[in-house]
Amino acid sequence: MSTLTPAPPRAAARPPAQAPAGSRHRQTLFRWLFVVPALGYMALFFGYPLVRIILMSFQEYTPATYFTGEAPFNGLDNWRAVFSDQLFTDALWHTALFTAGSLLGQFTIGLALAVFFSRRFRLAGLVRAVLLLPWLVPMVVSAVVWRRILDQEHGVLNSALRTLGLTDGGVPWLSSPSVALLAAVLVNIWIGIPFNMVILYGGLQEIPRELYEAASLDGAGPWRTFRSVTLPMLRPVITVVLVLGFMSTVKILDLILALTDGGPADATQTLGTVTYQLSFLNLDFGQGAVVGNVLILVSAVFAVLYLRANRSDFAPGK
Structure with a gap:
């Protein structure tokens, strides 16, 4: 008859050794030494200008202020003057249309070109390089060239339309209030397509080929594969493209x-x-600061919505 030998008692688990207090203080100090330069940069180049423009919107800030140093506090006068001006309301609506139309056109065409170039074919690299030219040319230069192209009398575009018999007198692209904003949107789409194409093309290259092979074995067609594989895998890249596109479009000026x-x-x-008009043409820097604050507020609201929509991507363990 066998007997069971009792197992020796386990040694009690020792609590983890704690670092000396001096070592913990040094680690905390080192952490702050790495953080302080970034905090200083943010405070100097972002915090201070933000505080100044907010204060300026409540002051009577004129060119004389730069000589006298006096900018009397005028309460909400600047805000009332801007919000009661029909030009501000129209500009807000134009900004929304311009931004939405530009983002939609740039993203749609850029994604289509990215998917097209993801297929291997001859001269693909050369064609991509040519399509990058609108992005490399300074925006002012592009705008001046397009101003000549869209000229109603002597522009190349209207000459082509007349040759094809699509119009008689030419389309007033830049001289008609009902068409000019559309023309500006089309030009901005042309400028922004290369950026969208390059970023989305890079995202497509990171999608594992095995996923497409598995979708093909499951009998998924091209559209189903694109909707169920490509778009979900491309979501982080799409988010970055749209955020950067929004930030650069909503404040556009030179174009x-x-x-x-x-x-x-x-x-x-x-x-x-x-x-620009209020600050540098009318020289009313207080009212110009009000519109600048509205732009900052719009960007902040968009950033908050972006973070809430993508908070799962920032969760711990992601």
Whole structure:
């Protein structure tokens, strides 16, 4: 008859050794030494200008202020003057249309080109390089060239349309209040397509080929594969493209100034051009700061919505 030998008692688990207090203080100090430069940079180049522009919107800030140093507090006078001006309301609406139309066109065409170039074929690299040219050319130069192209009398586009018999007198691309904003949107789409294409093309290259092979074995067609495999895997890249596109489009200034100068009849005035007009043409820096604060608020709201929509991506363990 066998007997069971009792197992020796386990040694009690020792609590983890704690670092000396001096070592913990040094680690905390080192952490702060790495963080402080970033905090200082943010405070100097973002915090201070933000505080200044907020304060300026409540002051009577004129060119004389730069000589006298006096900027009397005028309460909400600047805000009332801006919000009661029909030009601000129109500019807000134009900005929304311009931003939405530009983002939709740039993203749609950029994604289509990215999917097209993800297939291997001859001269693909050369064609991609040629398509990058609009993105590499300075925006003012692009706007001036397009201003010549869209000229109603001598523009290349209207000459082509007349040759094809599609129009008789030419389309008033930049001289008609009902068409000028559309023309500005089309030009901005042309400028932004290469950026969207390059970023989305890079995201497509990171999708594992095995997923497409598995979808093909399951009998999924091209559209189903694109909707169920490509778009979900491309979601983080799409988010980055849309956020960067929104931030660069909502505050655009140089394109509008060089293309239409806000006209005709203020039909292409945006928040960016109104800020420029109030601050540097009317020399009312207080009211210009009000419109600048509205732009900052719009960007902040968009950033909050972006973070809430993608908070799962920032969860621990992701």
